[in-house]
Amino acid sequence: MNIKSLLAKRVQGLKPSPIRKLVPIMRTPGMISFGGGYPNAQTFAFTSVDVVFKSGRRFTIQDKAIDLACQYGPTDASPDLKPHIVRWHADKDGVSLGTEQIQVLTGAQEGLHVMAYLFLNNEDSVIMSEPTYSGTLGAFRAFTERFIPVPLDAQGMVTADLERILAKMASAGERLPKFIYDIPNGHNPAGVSLSLERRKHLLEIASRYDLLILEDDPYQLIQLEDREPLPTLQALDHEGRVVRLDSFSKIFAPGLRLGYASGPAEVIGFFQLYKQGLNLHTSAMDQALLAGFLANHTHTEFRTLIRENIGLYRRNRDAVLAAAQKHLPADVRYNVPEAGLFIWFELPAGFDAERMVETDGVELGILMVPGAGFSMTGGLKNYVRASFSMINLEQVEEGMIRFARMIERERGRIG
């Protein structure tokens, strides 16, 4: 792919930091350096950080390691973390990444932002499923408001529609979207996963129209049927057109804001160039905590921990589905999510979920997220997203009774 030709105009202004450029000279043996403007490690507030993990394992960041965790670090990744990411990615996805193909992010959300910054002029568009993650719309809207919606069903994005839409745009001579965006596992909010056949079809289509793909996959490992996830778009791609976002928010802890982008070295190079001016690098302390976790747990142990967490989510999902079946009216539609944290309820046509939640939610004591926030077209008014991640099992049945009551009130309003 000719990446440079796809970049937004604003990217021209990015230049490498004059200081980071000197790092190789700094490393000359015997060098007396007045170069780096870093604070002296003696001034850092920390002596040590001792971590106990839920697994029972513990480790301590001290001596040289605490200085590294407290000091400015490289923009792409902390040197201690990067090899762990390479190994984990290879094990998890079967994809072997070069060291220039990884950019650690302040959460995968930052990757959505960086992609928008790098590629989206305000006249550019992205093509993606409707609904889509509201945070994606938030990130992309910082640079463009042009989104091309593709329908989605129980198998994920309807790639036949993707193909049809692009063919129509191409034959009309319209400016094609800059990239295809998808959440292939446990889609937020729709709860669906992209089938293997459609993954392959999506790649074929991207190839035909020479489009980049942004694969946003925070729920990959939250497989509620305890199956292995399907191959990633990145793993299936042989043309270097997938930029993939991995997140540690659902398998480690979201508060630390840790994710990473991987993909063609040229694109990742631009991630790095932009992130220098954005925030220099992702917290070195957070990276040290993740590196310590990965150093003290085998991949098998990490997978076992994830599987235990999935057990919790599966029980929650099943409880909500059972109560929904028992209490919701027959004209409310939803599907069984095989991955992720969400059930997407379609209410009868004419329903206004926003009005419903804002009018009745507080009084009935029930909250779901209205679908409109996940729409790029101002639609999806008769949908709500229900998250089962944090629910109290004892309240699920009562919750669905209240939801049914809320639905009937809204039905009354539309008459």
Next chain:
Amino acid sequence: MNIKSLLAKRVQGLKPSPIRKLVPIMRTPGMISFGGGYPNAQTFAFTSVDVVFKSGRRFTIQDKAIDLACQYGPTDASPDLKPHIVRWHADKDGVSLGTEQIQVLTGAQEGLHVMAYLFLNNEDSVIMSEPTYSGTLGAFRAFTERFIPVPLDAQGMVTADLERILAKMASAGERLPKFIYDIPNGHNPAGVSLSLERRKHLLEIASRYDLLILEDDPYQLIQLEDREPLPTLQALDHEGRVVRLDSFSKIFAPGLRLGYASGPAEVIGFFQLYKQGLNLHTSAMDQALLAGFLANHTHTEFRTLIRENIGLYRRNRDAVLAAAQKHLPADVRYNVPEAGLFIWFELPAGFDAERMVETDGVELGILMVPGAGFSMTGGLKNYVRASFSMINLEQVEEGMIRFARMIERERGRIG
């Protein structure tokens, strides 16, 4: 000020997250919420984090606090940290901030970026001293390449020149810059601090032309003469036109990436709106570590720790100045930095510091940062920045001898 009229066109696309909007409903007593898509705290990897500070104080993040440090948090600041910031800011600057006037950042660098995103269309300009911090140029160049240089001397930005330049632009009917940017203490790279008289003059000028001011102040507390810092621009301002960036990088630890913006609630509201899509929030773990430090040290104790660190920097500065006086030729000019970490050396006219460092640096074993990286005009070729923060005292004399040798080689080249 009419902030809305100053915003870049791209800001129109920003919308609040539909989920964060529901938070007040979520807090209704008795609410059964399927709203927040947060992972369940039971799945987080951490049981506890036990910190030992260099002061000898220790504290442990555990129970509810570890769940909060591991979970997604509010965009503006972690609830545990914000009151500490309000108190510290009031004590340090004599400025009382409302809770809507603070945005915690992934390092103050992120604040430079956010200001550029919010205010700089590609035809907009910023007015600031030449030289300026290279990371500022990096952040701003992501959106514009128009910079208006103002000379700088031992008292900081020459505000008489600032006044003259703006008057000329205004009378020629030119588009005025969107804001004035300055680093008022221990300027990076110039090592100078803005005098009180010029602080007041700068505010007067901003008021006359109705301009915002971006006060970037990471070296405020690194006062090498052990004097109290001068009043901040924000403290001297009575018109709500200063956005101030504070950093914990030089007084706590830079690796955690912690800073904050403070200023008019309307501007900070846009910071928050943008940061939602950018990276949701600054690491809650890093915020918990800082909150723990501030909870376990009085302001007096914190100031004492900072003063001890300043002692180290002062010794380093004095050693470099003594060796420079002894070994450098008389036509090399520099001044004594009263704050910060840098000495800015002016070499004779015609010198090309980039060539000099790249040609001779490795061979002679001496590194300084060429001035060109701090120039918005492609100038400053005969300057170098020397940082004294991380030097080895025993190598300083030899370092200045090598620097003198490097200078003579360059002098030979220009003949």
